[in-house]
Amino acid sequence: MGLQHLSRQLMHRCDELGAISDEAGRLTRSFHSPAMRRANTLVGGWMCEAGLEVKEDAVFNLIGRWPCERLRAKTLLLGSHLDTVRDAGKYDGPFGVLVAVAAVSALRRERVRLPFHIEVVGFSDEEGLRYQTPYLGSRAMAGTLEKKDLLRIEEKGIQRAKRKPGELLAYAEVHIEQGPVLEAEDLALGVVSGIAGQSRIRVEYIGTAGHAGTVPMAMRQDALCAAAEFILAVESCGPTATVGQITAQPGASNVIPGRVVLSLDVRHLADAKRLRAVAALRASASAIATKRGVRTLWGVVQESASVACDPTLTRMLKSAVRPHQARVLMLPSGAGHDAVAMSAICPVAMLFVRCKGGVSHHPDESIKSADVAKAIAVLRDFILLLARRHA
Amino acid sequence: MGLQHLSRQLMHRCDELGAISDEAGRLTRSFHSPAMRRANTLVGGWMCEAGLEVKEDAVFNLIGRWPCERLRAKTLLLGSHLDTVRDAGKYDGPFGVLVAVAAVSALRRERVRLPFHIEVVGFSDEEGLRYQTPYLGSRAMAGTLEKKDLLRIEEKGIQRAKRKPGELLAYAEVHIEQGPVLEAEDLALGVVSGIAGQSRIRVEYIGTAGHAGTVPMAMRQDALCAAAEFILAVESCGPTATVGQITAQPGASNVIPGRVVLSLDVRHLADAKRLRAVAALRASASAIATKRGVRTLWGVVQESASVACDPTLTRMLKSAVRPHQARVLMLPSGAGHDAVAMSAICPVAMLFVRCKGGVSHHPDESIKSADVAKAIAVLRDFILLLARRHA
Numbered sequence: 082m083g084l085q086h087l088s089r090q091l092m093h094r095c096d097e098l099g100a101i102s103d104e105a106g107r108l109t110r111s112f113h114s115p116a117m118r119r120a121n122t123l124v125g126g127w128m129c130e131a132g133l134e135v136k137e138d139a140v141f142n143l144i145g146r147w148p149c150e151r152l153r154a155k156t157l158l159l160g161s162h163l164d165t166v167r168d169a170g171k172y173d174g175p176f177g178v179l180v181a182v183a184a185v186s187a188l189r190r191e192r193v194r195l196p197f198h199i200e201v202v203g204f205s206d207e208e209g210l211r212y213q214t215p216y217l218g219s220r221a222m223a224g225t226l227e228k229k230d231l232l233r234i235e236e237k238g239i240q241r242a243k244r245k246p247g248e249l250l251a252y253a254e255v256h257i258e259q260g261p262v263l264e265a266e267d268l269a270l271g272v273v274s275g276i277a278g279q280s281r282i283r284v285e286y287i288g289t290a291g292h293a294g295t296v297p298m299a300m301r302q303d304a305l306c307a308a309a310e311f312i313l314a315v316e317s318c319g320p321t322a323t324v325g326q327i328t329a330q331p332g333a334s335n336v337i338p339g340r341v342v343l344s345l346d347v348r349h350l351a352d353a354k355r356l357r358a359v360a361a362l363r364a365s366a367s368a369i370a371t372k373r374g375v376r377t378l379w380g381v382v383q384e385s386a387s388v389a390c391d392p393t394l395t396r397m398l399k400s401a402v403r404p405h406q407a408r409v410l411m412l413p414s415g416a417g418h419d420a421v422a423m424s425a426i427c428p429v430a431m432l433f434v435r436c437k438g439g440v441s442h443h444p445d446e447s448i449k450s451a452d453v454a455k456a457i458a459v460l461r462d463f464i465l466l467l468a469r470r471h472a
Numbered sequence: 473m474g475l476q477h478l479s480r481q482l483m484h485r486c487d488e489l490g491a492i493s494d495e496a497g498r499l500t501r502s503f504h505s506p507a508m509r510r511a512n513t514l515v516g517g518w519m520c521e522a523g524l525e526v527k528e529d530a531v532f533n534l535i536g537r538w539p540c541e542r543l544r545a546k547t548l549l550l551g552s553h554l555d556t557v558r559d560a561g562k563y564d565g566p567f568g569v570l571v572a573v574a575a576v577s578a579l580r581r582e583r584v585r586l587p588f589h590i591e592v593v594g595f596s597d598e599e600g601l602r603y604q605t606p607y608l609g610s611r612a613m614a615g616t617l618e619k620k621d622l623l624r625i626e627e628k629g630i631q632r633a634k635r636k637p638g639e640l641l642a643y644a645e646v647h648i649e650q651g652p653v654l655e656a657e658d659l660a661l662g663v664v665s666g667i668a669g670q671s672r673i674r675v676e677y678i679g680t681a682g683h684a685g686t687v688p689m690a691m692r693q694d695a696l697c698a699a700a701e702f703i704l705a706v707e708s709c710g711p712t713a714t715v716g717q718i719t720a721q722p723g724a725s726n727v728i729p730g731r732v733v734l735s736l737d738v739r740h741l742a743d744a745k746r747l748r749a750v751a752a753l754r755a756s757a758s759a760i761a762t763k764r765g766v767r768t769l770w771g772v773v774q775e776s777a778s779v780a781c782d783p784t785l786t787r788m789l790k791s792a793v794r795p796h797q798a799r800v801l802m803l804p805s806g807a808g809h810d811a812v813a814m815s816a817i818c819p820v821a822m823l824f825v826r827c828k829g830g831v832s833h834h835p836d837e838s839i840k841s842a843d844v845a846k847a848i849a850v851l852r853d854f855i856l857l858l859a860r861r862h863a
Contacts, residue, residue, distance in 0.1 A: 260686030277685060281725060293714035293737045294668060294806025295651030296830060298707070305715055306707045312700035316689070323684035324696055325725045327718060334672060334716045334735035334773075344725035346684045382725075415685025439687060 087183040088454035094127065094179050098163075099171035107168040108444065112206035112217055113141050113236065120163050124178060124203050131186040133201060139241035140221035143178075143203035147185055149195050155250035156198040157467065158427070159184070159460070162207035162218060162419055170446020172436065177255040178203040180453070184460035195464070196471045197250050204419050218242075219422035244426065250471070251394055252423040253463065255432045255456055257448060259416050261439030268410055269452040270459060272398045273431035276414045276421050277321070277348040278387035280359045284311065284366055288375040290331055290339025302375045305329045305338035310373075312343070314365040320349040320358045321415055350387050350413040388421050391428030394467070398430050401462035405455045416441075432459060478574040479845035485518065485570050489554075490562035498559040499835065503597035503608055504532050504627065511554050515569060515594050522577040524592060530632035531612035534569075534594035538576055540586050546641035547589040548858065549818070550575070550851070553598035553609060553810055561837020563827065568646040569594040571844070575851035586855070587862045588641050595810050609633075610813035640818040641862070642785055644854065645811050646847055647822060648839060649803075652830030659801055660843040661850060663789045664822035667805045667812050668712070668739040669778035671750045675702065675757055679766040681722055681730025693766045696720045696729035701764075703734070705756040711740035711749045712806055741778050741804040779812050782819030785858070789821050792853035796846045807832075823850060 101123065102108045103116040110116040121143040125135045133145030143163065161177025181201040188195075204218030211217075212233045220226050224243035231240070258264075263271050288302035308327065315322045323346045329338040345362065349355035363379055370377035399409045412433065420429040434456045437447035492514065493499045494507040501507040512534040516526045524536030534554065537547075552568025572592040579586075595609030602608075603624050611617050615634035622631070649655075654662050679693035699718065706713045714737045720729040736753065740746035754770055761768035790800045803824065811820040825847045828838035 258686065259683050260688070261682075261691055262686075262688065265691065279685070291652075291830060292650050292807055292832060293716055294670070294712060294739050294808075295649065295653075295832075296712075296806075297651070297653060298712060300652055300656065303707070303714075305718065306703060309700035309703035309707075312697060313704075316694070316697045316700075321685060321687075321689060323694075323726070323728055325684055325720070325727050325729060326723050327696065327720050329716070329718050332717050334737055335714070336716050337714055338716060346725055348685050415687075416683055417685075439682060441683060441686075 084187070084454045084458050087187060087457050088450050091179045091183050091453055091457070092450050095171045095175060098123065098175045108165055108171065109167045109169065109210070110163065110165045112164055112211040114211070117141070117164060117205065121203065124163060127182055128201060131182050132189045133185065138222070140218055140236070140239040141205035142218045142222060142242060143205070145182065145201040147189065147199040149198050151196055154197045156200050156248060157250045157464065158200050158202055158252045158423070159254070160202035160204065161254050161256055162204035164204070164206050164208050164210065166208045166210060166442045168444065170441060170443055172257045172446045172448055173259065173441050174207060176257055176434070176448065180255040180456050180460055183457045184464060187457065187461050188464060193465070195468050197468070199464070207419050215417060216419060216422040219419035223422050223425040225422060225425050246426065249427040251391065251428045251430065251467070252420060253394065253430045253460070254418060254420050255434065255460055256418055257436040257441060257446065258433040258439065259436065259441035262412055263410070263433060263435035264437070264439060266410055268406055268408070269435055269455050270402050270406060271410045271412045271433040272395055272402060273390055273414050273433055274395070274411045275350050275387055275389040276418060277350050278352045278355050279383070279385050279417070280347045280355060280381065281383040282345040282359070283380040283382055284343050284345050285378040286341045286370065286375050287378070288339055288373070289337070291337045293335045293337055296337060301337055302373060303337050304341040304375055307369050307373050307375050307377070308341040308343055310369045311366055314369070315345060315362060318358045318362055320347055320355055322347045322358065322362070348415050352387050388424045388429070390430050394428055394430035397463050397466040398432055398459070400466060401459040405459065432456065475578070475845045475849050478578060478848050479841050482570045482574050482844055482848070483841050486562045486566060489514065489566045499556055499562065500558045500560065500601070501554065501556045503555055503602040505602070508532070508555060508596065512594065515554060518570070518573055519592060522573050523580045524576065529613070531609055531627070531630040532596040533609045533613060533633060534596070536573065536592040538580065538590040540589050542587060545588045547591050547639060548641045548855065549591050549593055549643040549814070551593035551595065552645050552647055553595035555595070555597050555599050555601065557599045557601060557833045559835065561832060561834055563648045563837045563839055564650065564832050565598060567648055567825070567839065571646040571847050571851055574848045575855060578848065578852050579855060584856070586859045588859070590855070598810050606808060607810060607813040610810035614813050614816040616813060616816050635817065637817065642782065642819045642821065642858070643811060643814040644785065644821045644851070645809060646851055647809055647824060648827040648832060648837065649824040649830065650807050650827065650832035653803055654801070654824060654826035655828070655830060657801055659797055659799070660826055660846050661793050661797060662801045662803045662824040663786055663793060664781055664805050664824055665786070665802045666741050666778055666780040667809060668741050669743045669746050670774070670776050671738045671746060671772065672774040673736040673750070674771040674773055675734050675736050676769040677732045677761065677766050678769070679730055679764070680728070682728045684726045684728055687728060692728055693764060694728050695732040695766055698760050698764050698766050698768070699732040699734055701760045702757055705760070706736060706753060709749050709753055711738055711746055713738045713749065713753070739806050743778050779815045779820070781821050785819055785821035788857040789823055789850070789854050791857060792850040796850065823847065
């Protein structure tokens with residue numbers, strides 16, 4: 082079975098998985114739901130066909146193992162997640178699991194012997210749909226669940242999913258890009274340099290509501306005008322920065338907004354740059370408020386540090402990509418991935434595959450079969466490069 | 473009974489009327505509701521005490537008539553409205569009716585004889601709460617109800633409320649300012665130059681939604697950034713202009729807004745200036761869209777022309793105000809009033825009384841008893857000036 086065939090098979094499998102949902106008429110799979118149990122059964126069957134020993138761990142991560150003959154060998158972990166957001170596309174998550182199954186399947190048919198075990202994992206929760214907290218599957222495996230997570234999750238004993246220190250050689254993940262860069266650069270694949278750190282902030286402006294017809298312009302403290310000025314400051318602040326939510330109160334066409342709340346999302350691969358930009362935006366927010374005679378509130382909702390991909394693994398991924406396209410593009414991941422959680426216990430690497438229009442988290446997610454064949458080949462070659470190093 | 477006494481009585485009456493509501497715990501009176509019937513009964517009693525002949529017309533406007541002895545005399549109409557918005561203050565509307573009752577009461581006690589009839593009117597609907605269309609009482613009296621209004625209103629025969637052409641000498645209305653200008657200028661009273669015309673427009677920006685972490689800043693078509701730029705253009709466009717409502721879709725903190733809808737409200741006493749500003753804003757909206765590679769839609773929701781107050785009546789009001797304060801301030805009304813509807817059949821004039829913080833349409837509406845005394849005196853003197861002219 083050649084790469085073209087494996088690629089077509091993978092596309093069919095994504096279609097089949099995409100039909101397994103907790104909701105009629107749209108694709109939704111949340112942690113340990115009936116659809117997730119059916120998805121694990123289906124993908125477990127495909128793992129079995131590829132010659133893997135299949136099991137589920139204590140947090141319902143699906144694991145297909147290909148043991149090597151060496152005693153005390155470490156384990157190379159490959160995969161992604163099988164859960165989805167609400168009304169999802171077919172590829173965000175499952176695609177990475179099935180690329181790993183296909184690459185392993187190719188290597189097994191070539192009767193390759195590896196100096197490490199391989200496990201293909203389908204994580205049980207990355208999107209955080211059920212408990213509004215992401216990376217449940219991978220954090221359980223990394224042993225980094227917090228007390229509040231354990232209290233939130235009804236299932237007992239999930240701490241047993243934790244892997245022993247030093248047991249894992251590395252974690253490598255293939256994922257759709259979820260952005261438009263590869264498409265714009267006309268490249269099938271990109272090697273991920275790291276996963277951006279993120280600040281989420283709630284910004285509020287409090288002015289004075291009033292009649293839109295009777296308060297002269299010079300006497301206003303319009304909270305929405307202050308917010309508008311801030312939104313433009315966010316746009317030009319440097320890092321990737323977004324205001325995605327805004328509400329103006331009281332919210333009538335003939336009333337000056339007295340209160341505006343907005344969300345700020347700032348991401349950068351360099352944590353210092355992100356934190357500098359956030360500090361500068363906080364100063365902007367205050368300066369705008371002072372100038373306009375309104376008040377502003379600033380509340381950090383969430384802050385996470387960036388994760389660098391392992392230089393050695395990344396060099397190997399680049400070598401594996403090189404034969405397939407004119408140039409190797411390194412790009413940061415602005416979205417979070419299971420690799421963030423896994424980086425707590427082993428080195429990580431990631432490969433991006435272009436997706437149509439950069440669309441993700443939407444039924445319109447789309448990838449090309451020809452790109453999929455390249456991704457399978459690259460992951461296969463990456464495993465061989467890693468084997469050579471550890472021979 | 474002197475002016476101070478009439479003023480205190482008026483304040484008590486506003487309190488008493490303010491307790492008559494269709495809703496428990498807040499003040500709400502809508503067209504022909506149980507509370508409006510009780511309000512008409514109460515105010516009708518006060519009109520009767522003032523020596524007026526009380527009736528209700530076909531659209532439930534409460535009318536107290538003081539006829540003169542002249543045959544074929546015209547009628548001077550004084551008043552305002554007795555309905556309210558939802559969760560209203562006590563003064564917007566009823567205050568103007570009760571000032572008219574107090575001024576007439578003072579003149580009758582002075583045994584003045586007038587060359588015209590006087591009618592004090594409490595209009596049955598100005599705020600438009602019940603049918604979402606304003607000036608029902610005054611438009612019925614002016615004979616300018618449209619077919620769609622008649623279809624909407626369940627009561628039959630309201631067209632009989634129309635007054636004969638030439639029957640009315642003038643309409644004069646006292647109202648709280650609903651804005652902060654008089655307070656800022658430290659003046660109790662202001663003479664209204666006219667009522668601003670208004671354009672209400674629905675503006676939409678359509679960009680491209682996308683992942684807040686993965687779409688590079690340079691590749692975005694962020695509908696909210698376009699809207700922010702437009703909001704600042706509105707703020708500096710010249711006339712009184714307000715964006716009161718804004719919604720961004722899909723409205724998640726980690727998604728670039730793909731679609732923003734906002735309301736635009738532009739008002740000016742000079743219709744040509746208003747229309748020029750609206751045209752300039754429309755051009756700005758398009759220029760912003762073109763520059764940013766997004767689309768924009770522009771929908772006029774409502775457009776109303778300005779109404780000029782009558783120069784002769786306004787001169788008389790100014791003469792009547794002059795003895796009471798250091799200077800006479802003319803100011804436009806940015807809010808609509810029954811005078812807008814009445815201007816279709818007779819000359820109109822308006823007097824504003826300062827209100828605390830410019831607040832209206834809110835339980836915090838507040839006025840000073842000393843200002844009320846001045847308002848009663850000015851309306852009384854205005855009537856005498858008008859009588860002299862028509863003697």
